[in-house]
Amino acid sequence: MSDSIADVAVNVPLKQLFSYRIPELLVPSAKVGMRVAIPFGRRQTVGFILGVRKGQSDNLKDLKGLLDDEPILNSDLIALLRWAADYYCHPIGQVVRTALPSALGHEKTTVKIQTEAVYKPLNQNLKPRGKTQQDLLQFIVQEQSAGLIRIRENFPAPYAALKRLVEIGALQRNDQELYRDPFRLDKTPEDQSLTLNNDQMKAVNCVSSAVLNHSFSGFLLYGVTGSGKTEVYLHSVDQCLLTGRQALILVPEISLTPQLVSRFRARFEQKGVRIAVLHSGLSAGERYDAWREIVRDQIQIVIGARSAIFAPLQNLGLIVVDEEHESSYKQGDGFRYNARDLALVRGQQQHCPVLLGSATPSFASYYRSEQGALTRLTLDKRVHAGALPQVELIDLKEQVVDGELSNILIEAIQQALEQQEQVLLLLNRRGFAPFLLCADCGESFHCPNCEITLTYHQQKRELRCHYCDYVDSVPESCHKCRGLNIEPQGAGTEKLEEELEKLFPSARIKRMDRDTTSRKGAHQKIMAEMMARKIDILVGTQMIAKGHDFPGVSLVGVLAADSTLNFPDFRSGERSFSLFTQVAGRAGRASGGGKVYIQSYNPEHYALTCAAKQDYHDFYLQELPFRQELGYPPCGHLVNLVFSGNNNHQVQTAAMHFSRDLCDVANSVEILGPSPCPLARLRGKNRYQILLKADARPELRRLLNRLDEKVKQLPKQVTLHIDVDPIDML
Ligand code: ADP
Ligand code: ZN
Numbered sequence: 001m002s003d004s005i006a007d008v009a010v011n012v013p014l015k016q017l018f019s020y021r022i023p024e025l026l027v028p029s030a031k032v033g034m035r036v037a038i039p040f041g042r043r044q045t046v047g048f049i050l051g052v053r054k055g056q057s058d059n060l061k062d063l064k065g066l067l068d069d070e071p072i073l074n075s076d077l078i079a080l081l082r083w084a085a086d087y088y089c090h091p092i093g094q095v096v097r098t099a100l101p102s103a104l105g106h107e108k109t110t111v112k113i114q115t116e117a118v119y120k121p122l123n124q125n126l127k128p129r130g131k132t133q134q135d136l137l138q139f140i141v142q143e144q145s146a147g148l149i150r151i152r153e154n155f156p157a158p159y160a161a162l163k164r165l166v167e168i169g170a171l172q173r174n175d176q177e178l179y180r181d182p183f184r185l186d187k188t189p190e191d192q193s194l195t196l197n198n199d200q201m202k203a204v205n206c207v208s209s210a211v212l213n214h215s216f217s218g219f220l221l222y223g224v225t226g227s228g229k230t231e232v233y234l235h236s237v238d239q240c241l242l243t244g245r246q247a248l249i250l251v252p253e254i255s256l257t258p259q260l261v262s263r264f265r266a267r268f269e270q271k272g273v274r275i276a277v278l279h280s281g282l283s284a285g286e287r288y289d290a291w292r293e294i295v296r297d298q299i300q301i302v303i304g305a306r307s308a309i310f311a312p313l314q315n316l317g318l319i320v321v322d323e324e325h326e327s328s329y330k331q332g333d334g335f336r337y338n339a340r341d342l343a344l345v346r347g348q349q350q351h352c353p354v355l356l357g358s359a360t361p362s363f364a365s366y367y368r369s370e371q372g373a374l375t376r377l378t379l380d381k382r383v384h385a386g387a388l389p390q391v392e393l394i395d396l397k398e399q400v401v402d403g404e405l406s407n408i409l410i411e412a413i414q415q416a417l418e419q420q421e422q423v424l425l426l427l428n429r430r431g432f433a434p435f436l437l438c439a440d441c442g443e444s445f446h447c448p449n450c451e452i453t454l455t456y457h458q459q460k461r462e463l464r465c466h467y468c469d470y471v472d473s474v475p476e477s478c479h480k481c482r483g484l485n486i487e488p489q490g491a492g493t494e495k496l497e498e499e500l501e502k503l504f505p506s507a508r509i510k511r512m513d514r515d516t517t518s519r520k521g522a523h524q525k526i527m528a529e530m531m532a533r534k535i536d537i538l539v540g541t542q543m544i545a546k547g548h549d550f551p552g553v554s555l556v557g558v559l560a561a562d563s564t565l566n567f568p569d570f571r572s573g574e575r576s577f578s579l580f581t582q583v584a585g586r587a588g589r590a591s592g593g594g595k596v597y598i599q600s601y602n603p604e605h606y607a608l609t610c611a612a613k614q615d616y617h618d619f620y621l622q623e624l625p626f627r628q629e630l631g632y633p634p635c636g637h638l639v640n641l642v643f644s645g646n647n648n649h650q651v652q653t654a655a656m657h658f659s660r661d662l663c664d665v666a667n668s669v670e671i672l673g674p675s676p677c678p679l680a681r682l683r684g685k686n687r688y689q690i691l692l693k694a695d696a697r698p699e700l701r702r703l704l705n706r707l708d709e710k711v712k713q714l715p716k717q718v719t720l721h722i723d724v725d726p727i728d729m730l
Contacts, residue, residue, distance in 0.1 A: 003057035006030060008047035009093040009134065010040060013709070015085075017050060017092065021057035026066060033071030033078060035104065037064040048096050050078055072104060072295055080346050089704055089722045090335045094120035098335040099310035113292075114285070115175045119162060120145040122172040133161045137170055147176065179289040191266035194231055203232045203377040206585050208239040210353035211317050218344055220369040221357040222322075223379030224388070224614070225585040229357045230260060232379070233320050234267050236355060241273060241300055245317025245352070249303040250339055252326035252546070254279035255523060259549075260322065261303055268301060278304030279309065281520075306331060309339040309346065316350045319343045323546075324356035324365055325578055330727040340365075360578035363571070364629070364634040366620055370390050380401060389556070389587040390592035391612040393603035397442055403499045404559050410503060412555055413537065418505055421554035422530070423537045424544055425500075425582050427493050428564045435566045436463065436474065440483030442601030444566045445472070451630055453566040455678045456488050466568055466729070467691050469675030486667040489563055496559065497539055502538065545583040554594050556587040561600035561608060568678060569729060573607040577619050580611035580645070611703035631670075631693055633725065637700050639692040640726040642677065644685040654718040655688040658684040661710055662690070662703070669694045669703050679730045685719075 004022040020038055020620045022030045030036070030049065038047045039061050046067065073081070073096070081099055085092040121141045128134055136155055140146050151158050164169040196204060203221060210217045223229045223458060237247040249264070251257045254277065261277055276290045276299045290395050293299050302311045306329055321329070321343050329340040340356065347354035356365055356374070359435045369376035382388070399406045404427065405413075434456045437444050447465035454463035454472065463472045477484050497511045510516075510526055517523040523543075529535050533552050538544060564576045579597060587594025600608055609618035627635045643658070645651040655674035662671050672691040680687055694700040704722075711720055723729075 002054045002315035004030070005053050005055045005057055005060065006036070006040060006049045006063060007051040007053070008036065008640060009050050009062075009096045010038070010045060010047045010095040011093045012040075013091050013094065018047065019060055020047075020063045020536055021060040022052070023062050028065060030063065031071050032075065033073035035067040035072060037067060039064060047093075050092070050096075057716060070295070072100070072291070072296075072312065074312055074314055075352055076314070076316075076346075077310065080310070080342065083345060083349070084337055086334060088337055088724045089707065090337075095335050097226075098331075098337075099307065101284065101287040101291050103284045104291070113177055114289075115177055117148045117162075118145055118146075118174050118176045119151070119166075119171045120174065121170070123169050126170040128165060128167055128168060130161070132158075133165055136161050137165055139215045140171065151661045166421040173560060177292075179293050179387060189262040189266040189626050191263075191270070196231065197228070197383070199379045199381070200228050200232050200235070203379065204235040204239070206375065206377060207232075207318070207353055207355055211236070211240045211243060211245070214351050215353075215532075216348045216351055218347065218368070218374040219353060219355045219377055220361055220365050221355055221377045221379070222361050222366070222369075222616070223357070223359060224382060225359045225582070226384065227359075227379035227412070228380040228383045229322075229359075230263060230377060232377075233322070233357065234263065236318060237264075237301065237320070238267070240317035243317055244393070245315050246313045246317055247320065248308065248311060248313060248316060248343075249301065250308055250319070250321045250329070250343060251303065251305060252323050252328045252345055253305055254303070255281060257322070260285065264301060264303060273300045275301045275303060276297055276311075276529050277413070278302060278308045280305065287606060306339040309337075309342050316346070316352050318352055319347050319354045321354070321356045323358055325358045325360055325362040326661070327727050328417070332728055333721075336721075336723045336726075338727070341725065357407060360581050360616065363574045363620070363623060366616070367624075367634045370620070383689065388614055389584055389596050391584050391596040391598065391614070393608055393612055394597055394599045395603045396599055396601045397440065399599075404496050404505070404675045405499065405557075406597075406599055408560075409557050409599065412595065413504065413557070414599060416555040417504060417536055419554070422535065422550060422552040423555045424550070424553050424583070424586055425496070425537065425539045425557045425559060426542070426544060427496050427539065427559045428542050428577075428579065434458070434488045435563075435568070436486050437489050437562060437566070437601060438478035438481060438483050438720075439485040439601065442562075443478050443480045444562070444602075445475075450570070450672070451626065452570055453568045455568050458488070464675065466675050466678045466689070468672040489560065489566070493539055493541060500537060500539065507536040508534065509537045509539065510535045512538060512543050514541070514543075517543065542579055545579055550586060553586055556583055556594065556596045558583060558596070558598040558600075561598050562602060565600070565602060565605060565607060569692070570627075570630070571727075573605075573619075573623055573626070576605075576607040578615075579610050580608065581614055581616075584611065585616070608721070631695060637694050637697055638726055639690065639704065640701060640723040640729055641690040642687060642721045642723065643674070643689070643714075643718055643720070644682070644687045645715075646685065647717065648686040650715060651686045651718050655690060656718075658710060659690050661713075662692075665706055666703060667699060669699050677730060691729075709722055 004027050006020050006022050007017040010018055032049055034049050036047050081095050086097040119140050122232050136179050221229055239248045297314055321340050330338045336548055343354050368374045394406050394408055413423050418590055436456050445463055447454055447470045450467040454465055461474050493511055493513045500509050512526050530538055530550050558580055582627040589597050606622040643651050643655040659674050670693040674688045674690045677687040677689050683705050
């Protein structure tokens with residue numbers, strides 16, 4: 001006998017779907033995309049129906065029940081999730097789980113659907129007694145129907161009157177589902193309507209015609225800060241909504257982009273467009289409600305961070321990815337997807353254009369625009385003709401520096417303070433990857449195979465490449481200049497803050513890094529103080545390069561540029577260029593003519609000279625041969641395999657065996673390592689990595705498809721994480 005069978009995704013670390021018989025009674029209502037209760041092992045859990053088919057069900061268990069009245073995943077979204085699970089080699093059940101708001105993952109969700117009483121006129125001929133009742137009835141008749149929240153805005157205590165009006169049959173009360181809306185009580189911000197300039201117009205026209213064609217195309221909007229990119233997004237989205245379709249806007253982090261959200265609200269809310277904002281600051285209830293509202297097609301624009309790429313919009317007409325170069329689009333653990341890349345996949349699947357925007361595009365996107373895979377749209381002038389700041393490189397080899405600050409910079413800070421202007425100092429020591437540098441000639445030590453900076457391991461006093469495991473001893477003298485001043489680099493923001501306090505005792509100094517912003521709202525507080533000019537000098541890590549404009553800043557200093565430049569990663573040049581260009585752009589936004597100093601032992605490095613000129617194309621031309629020669633993305637493809645476990649020896653041995661097995665089937669895929677990760681111990685686990693490198697994706701694919709059988713042979717105590725297109729390889 002043939003039965004209806006559901007193929008169900010379950011949140012377990014296994015790649016397959018699980019099949020269940022759909023009981024007779026549920027057959028009419030059990031649809032693809034629905035949440036179901038299922039028996040799993042000895043427990044009951046939640047699953048998602050990804051497919052329904054006819055077949056033999058003899059050995060299958062029954063679905064226990066449906067958890068909602070309607071599907072919460074549509075077929076487009078399921079296609080995207082399946083694609084992503086396959087591409088990123090991640091179990092489909094966990095992929096679905098990551099994509100959904102947490103409230104939908106548990107069977108007994110703690111999040112309740114809220115309801116609101118809504119009143120409709122029933123019999124208008126009834127004349128109630130008392131002025132309150134009369135006014136209230138008149139109000140509801142005029143509105144045709146009104147919810148309690150809306151009524152309370154006009155009548156402070158309406159309960160008794162409402163009750164009475166229902167009793168006498170003048171009103172009818174229904175309970176309607178309510179969406180928790182973080183904006184409900186905010187006023188719509190004010191919009192300024194702008195006439196686009198020629199470059200903006202050209203960009204909008206290109207995007208709009210793709211929207212009208214219902215066809216995929218990828219665009220790279222390359223525009224310096226303040227060149228009017230956001231205005232291009234707004235106009236393109238407007239065109240998209242006119243065709244009756246919806247728009248999805250991805251931003252790196254909502255808390256850093258309040259201006260963008262408020263400009264979208266200002267432009268669209270007055271036209272009756274509903275905007276949903278998805279971010280980590282939402283309560284579970286708000287997230288759940290936003291999701292349901294989107295599923296029901298009541299939202300036209302979704303603005304959100306990384307995971308918003310999975311927003312269940314049915315009828316997508318345009319995807320925008322703002323600040324597309326940001327590494328926060330890549331999820332760092334669990335299901336390690338890249339939302340920027342998935343945006344392009346989703347655009348292809350749903351036949352809509354994708355607009356990537358940045359002042360400092362990722363090397364990969366710029367490369368694709370040079371190859372013609374993305375259409376490049378350029379805005380090369382600031383709208384309010386503010387001059388780009390003057391950037392000067394300070395050569396630390398020629399300076400006597402006691403601490404982090406050169407005398408040139410100290411004097412410049414002094415001057416800025418005297419003129420009551422604000423100062424921004426960037427000291428970027430991301431992660432902990434100490435390296436050695438010759439203070440006489442600026443030489444640092446690179447892997448002869450991989451060209452990345454060798455990491456200094458203090459305990460064993462050795463230099464190591466964490467890509468290929470090349471090891472070298474610490475040299476006595478510099479092999480280039482024979483100098484003896486070889487020093488580990490590494491003072492942090494905290495020490496710099498102390499140094500500044502001594503030098504400028506009367507200045508108001510604040511620090512912004514992971515330590516000072518871990519509490520909720522701490523980041524916003526520093527930003528607000530900076531805006532209100534309650535801070536004279538702000539010191540920080542790369543965080544300070546992002547988000548708000550600070551009109552009061554006239555001086556920007558980049559300290560220890562070498563620690564960014566020598567970060568043990570093939571993208572260190574790209575990151576340096578992008579970070580220094582972005583932070584330089586923060587000087588003198590309002591008045592024009594700000595000043596920027598970059599301190600480095602290697603001021604001749606092209607990432608620095610190009611950042612000083614703010615010349616992306618020149619940077620691109622100089623970076624390209626390096627990527628080509630070594631086969632680094634986007635000229636080649638990488639997958640990082642990270643092994644971790646409690647016992648160091650066991651992890652190392654497992655990784656070594658794994659690597660040997662892989663070599664047998666590698667063909668033209670290069671297998672580097674295993675080598676200890678730079679963060680060799682993380683949260684109590686010992687970590688090793690194997691890097692897979694290939695010229696073409698299909699070869700890499702073939703190897704990845706064979707991983708599953710090898711993973712089964714790993715000891716239970718060793719965990720393997722597969723990171724496809726890795727960004728952070730610490
Ligand atoms: P970006 O997103 O590239 O940093 P914005 O879109 O925020 O640039 O534009 C910078 C400033 O210029 C904003 O204050 C914006 O209102 C203004 N602006 C943008 N386009 C125009 C235009 N066509 N005419 C006048 N002002 C504009
Ligand atoms: Zn190497």
